[in-house]
Amino acid sequence: MHATVIELPGPPAAVEVLRSVGPADEADEAARQADALRRQREAVQAEREGLAQASQALRHAAAAFAGLEAQVVREAEAQLVDLALAIARQVLAQEIENGRYKVEPIIQEALRQAPPRRDVLVHLNPQDLAHVQQAADAAPGPSHPGTDTGRAVVGVRFVANPNVRRAECLVETAEGTVPATIADRLEALGEALRQPE
Numbered sequence: 001m002h003a004t005v006i007e008l009p010g011p012p013a014a015v016e017v018l019r020s021v022g023p024a025d026e027a028d029e030a031a032r033q034a035d036a037l038r039r040q041r042e043a044v045q046a047e048r049e050g051l052a053q054a055s056q057a058l059r060h061a062a063a064a065f066a067g068l069e070a071q072v073v074r075e076a077e078a079q080l081v082d083l084a085l086a087i088a089r090q091v092l093a094q095e096i097e098n099g100r101y102k103v104e105p106i107i108q109e110a111l112r113q114a115p116p117r118r119d120v121l122v123h124l125n126p127q128d129l130a131h132v133q134q135a136a137d138a139a140p141g142p143s144h145p146g147t148d149t150g151r152a153v154v155g156v157r158f159v160a161n162p163n164v165r166r167a168e169c170l171v172e173t174a175e176g177t178v179p180a181t182i183a184d185r186l187e188a189l190g191e192a193l194r195q196p197e
Contacts, residue, residue, distance in 0.1 A: 081193045085186050092182055096167045103128045104135070107169055110180035111156070114171040118155035123170040126160040133158075 095101055107122060114120060124132065164170055171178040 078194065081190055084193070085190050088186060088189075089182075092167070092186075096182075101167045103131060103167060103169070106167060106180055107132075110169050110171045110178055113180070114178045115173055115175045117173040117175065119174060120156045121172040122156060122158045123161035123164050123172065124158055125164045125166045125168070126162060128164075128166055128169070129158055129160045 103124065107124075110122070111120070161170065165181070168179070168181045171180065
């Protein structure tokens with residue numbers, strides 16, 4: 001091996017050592033860049049996974065909101081039906097109190113719902129029965145409030161019953177009784193209104 005000696009005239013102020021870059025240094029640099037690239041890919045992948053989770057959470061939240069919205073609408077509709085029925089009860093009670101109703105259609109509807117029999121007893125509030133009898137007395141010829149034609153129905157009798165409220169009736173047959181009450185009519189109306197469209 002041959003050595004070269006360089007003599008300097010005084011102490012050196014600074015020494016800069018130049019090193020040549022060899023294959024090992026290039027491999028280290030490539031490894032550092034590959035590591036940096038790998039970390040970037042991992043960061044991008046983690047960000048994608050986070051976005052996917054956030055997106056799924058938003059979809060779940062949207063579905064939960066839609067379900068909650070549907071539930072709120074159903075509850076609001078039910079409350080509106082209940083409110084409408086409460087108002088109808090109040091209005092009907094006022095109309096009945098003032099005598100502004102016709103009992104004949106109520107009797108006709110109750111007779112339509114009763115089983116077809118010849119011996120039928122219709123229970124009416126005494127005030128309603130008095131009205132029915134007055135209307136029958138005023139009509140020319142035999143009449144009956146239980147028919148649309150005004151002709152008498154064979155086997156139908158009317159009795160006063162103080163337990164029957166005004167604007168209601170109770171149709172009694174051999175097979176049972178059919179009440180025609182305001183509460184029943186309002187309940188049927190409420191059920192019809194609550195049915196999904």
